[in-house]
Amino acid sequence: MILRGARLIDPNTRTDTKTDLVIRDGKIADKANAGEAVIDLDGCWIAPGFIDLHSVLRDESELASAIRGGFTTVVAAPESASSVKSDQIRVLRAAPLTRGLEGNELGEVAATTLCLSQGFKPLNRAGVLRRALQYSNRTLLVLHAEDPSLTGAGVIGEGLTPTRLGLPSVPVAAESSIIARDLQILEETGGRLHFAHVTTARSVELIRHAKARGLSVSADVTPHHLTRDTSAAEDYSLTARVWPPLRSPADLAVLKAGLLDGTIDAIACDHVKVDVLDREHAFEACAPGCEAFEAAVATAFALELPPARLVEVFASAPARLLGLAASLAVGSEARLTVLDPRTRSVRGVVSGRFNTLEKP
Amino acid sequence: MTARRHLLGLEGLPRTELEQLLSRAHEYREGRVGGRHLSGRVVANVFYEPSTRTRSSFEVAAAGLGAHVLNWTVTGSSASKGETLVDTAKNIAALGVSVIIVRHQHSGAAALVARSVGCSVINAGDGQHEHPSQGLLDAYTLWRRWGGVLENKRVAIVGDILHSRVARSNLHALKALGVKLVFCGPPTLLPSHLSQLGVDVTTELDVALNGADAVMMLRIQKERASEALFPSAAEYHQRWGLTTARAAALKPEAVVLHPGPVNRGLELSPEVADGQRSLILEQVENGIAVRKAVLEAVS
Structure with a gap:
């Protein structure tokens, strides 16, 4: 298969050139054979396959959504169903950071452990995090920063809309105070800390400061926290019923700036499919979550990220954090994502022998 | 009097409509109107939170207008069996009621009921939102x-x-x-x-x-x-x-x-x-x- 006419973008090798790419037997080949099928991708971008750092997979139908969203690798959060597998794209698993995500005992670490994640659960006991950082050494610890005593019954960030609608709100410090705490511990122990789904301006400031001091910290942000603020809850719209809570327009602006300048390393989907029956209650009583795979790329385009940065936040940065290859080099496993910048959408993916380019 | 299908909150209600409601209330208060406008209609009190005053007040008002009042007790029945609010609301509406009066511990519950049924809905208090x-x-x-x-x-x-x-x-x-x-x-x-x-x-x-x-x-x-x-x-x-x-x-x-x-x-x-x-x-x-x-x- 010859992918013809696209612009190849790979920030890792500083590649940004228009050239043909040949895929054979699920690998990137150096030259085409006679009679090879040609796919015209004129005007499109080819990037190393997109990697989603953090989503909950409850059933296999969600993988189709991930593929349409342009992902060739999905890291299933510990809350995912263990039965979800795919022979089309790569499904990897984050191991639980603590046993049962209860925050008390350390989860087991094997040589094959990709990363350790606390999923959507807070880690209340700072002492447990300290031990985890000491013990895990170079394994990435993925944290959900939340102090439940500050969250209380809150379901959304503070703002005029929540006050008018009578929705219990969550102060910024519910997230930022835990980030500050964890960074203090990291500074003492060493190790690698990654904050999933940061939502507040103060979190971004803390992480920026810690990076400047040379700490091994990273972070991601979700498509919905980049695009929706607390006013999305108007009319009790369940598009605002996500977790962690939506924040103010000022927070969104800082999240975007942080993503652009590299303080925030990646966009992670936090794709969570909620059962329809769990959405037939009042706002507060509904289970939180949103199906984000297919919104991710459009969100990045809407932020006007430079092309190389766009590929970085979806491919190079997650690969670097997890120690995965993200390469367009000849001989490597073919995992790529093809975007169409004219429609600001995903044209298709190649994942080994599987691809969605041939039947658009 | 303007026909309103629901009363879910007072936010955004124009002053003229508020004043019409107050004037009409005054006519009832002073005994200038009688009439059994709701004769033959069923009004359902659906209270997810204990309330004696508001529920009784609506009951007396509805009875005064000739309506039959159905008191649907929620605590300990369908709610505890895991029925969703939408489901409960549809079941009550299916009994042929004209008005559902709902009190619920969560903000936005009355609006959700209103979206789920074809009859009128009055919010009798939803969470921290409105009464x-x-x-x-x-x-x-x-x-x-x-x-x-x-x-x-x-x-x-x-x-x-x-x-x-x-x-x-x-x-x-x-x-x-x-x-x-x-x-x-x-x-x-x-x-x-x-x-x-x-x-x-x-x-x-x-x-x-x-x-x-x-x-x-x-x-x-x-x-x-x-x-x-x-x-x-x-x-x-x-x-x-x-x-x-x-x-x-x-x-x-x-x-x-x-x-x-x-x-x-x-x-x-x-x-x-x-x-x-x-x-x-x-x-x-x-x-x-x-x-x-x-x-x-x-x-």
Whole structure:
């Protein structure tokens, strides 16, 4: 298969050139054979396959959504169903950071452990995090920063809309105070800390400061926290019923700036499919979550990220954090994502022998 | 009278509609209209939270209009069996009721019910959002007292603003009618962004009471002390309670309201609750007329 006419973008090798790419037997080949099928991708971008750092997979139908969203690798959060597998794209698993995500005992670490994640659960006991950082050494610890005593019954960030609608709100410090705490511990122990789904301006400031001091910290942000603020809850719209809570327009602006300048390393989907029956209650009583795979790329385009940065936040940065290859080099496993910048959408993916380019 | 299918909140209700409702309530209150407009219709009281006053008030109002009142008890039945709110609402509507009156512990519940059914819905209190019939009866009580003129009157609303749906309904109704509002309570019980709603906000009760023509004292749930929202009931009463001394310092003609039930000695001293300024029992009386007007307007 010859992918013809696209612009190849790979920030890792500083590649940004228009050239043909040949895929054979699920690998990137150096030259085409006679009679090879040609796919015209004129005007499109080819990037190393997109990697989603953090989503909950409850059933296999969600993988189709991930593929349409342009992902060739999905890291299933510990809350995912263990039965979800795919022979089309790569499904990897984050191991639980603590046993049962209860925050008390350390989860087991094997040589094959990709990363350790606390999923959507807070880690209340700072002492447990300290031990985890000491013990895990170079394994990435993925944290959900939340102090439940500050969250209380809150379901959304503070703002005029929540006050008018009578929705219990969550102060910024519910997230930022835990980030500050964890960074203090990291500074003492060493190790690698990654904050999933940061939502507040103060979190971004803390992480920026810690990076400047040379700490091994990273972070991601979700498509919905980049695009929706607390006013999305108007009319009790369940598009605002996500977790962690939506924040103010000022927070969104800082999240975007942080993503652009590299303080925030990646966009992670936090794709969570909620059962329809769990959405037939009042706002507060509904289970939180949103199906984000297919919104991710459009969100990045809407932020006007430079092309190389766009590929970085979806491919190079997650690969670097997890120690995965993200390469367009000849001989490597073919995992790529093809975007169409004219429609600001995903044209298709190649994942080994599987691809969605041939039947658009 | 404009036909409204639902009464979910007072926010955004135009002044003319508010005044029509108050005038109609006044006609009921003064006995100028009788009539059994809801004869043969079924009105369902669906209360997910215990409430004696609001439920009874709606029941008396609906019966007065000739409706059959169905009291659908939710606690301990379908709710505990895991039925969704949408499902419950559809089942009740399927009984052929004309109006569902719903009280629920979560904000937005009445709006969800309204979206799920074809009949009219009246919000009888949803979480911390609104309690529109209470807001209307409070406005009516003042309207009646002041001969229909609320413009530029000064009303202080005191207590747990954060958790109060009554406070929000009062805000929208009274503001639309031209009242100058001041909200007062402990800093822990004032919601964020409150002043952006065009009201004064203070934590000092004496500031709020200064120049007030009416004082609305909100009910305090005693359990809030255990949530570290204030240190004790005694301290609350001392700092934010309408004591006899504070009441004596009010303008001579100023009145005191409370949505009930009163925690005597907490929000109000017993002397104030039973005193000359108190309109608390009149609120209860007016509630029936107001709810008749509301039931008529939505059906």
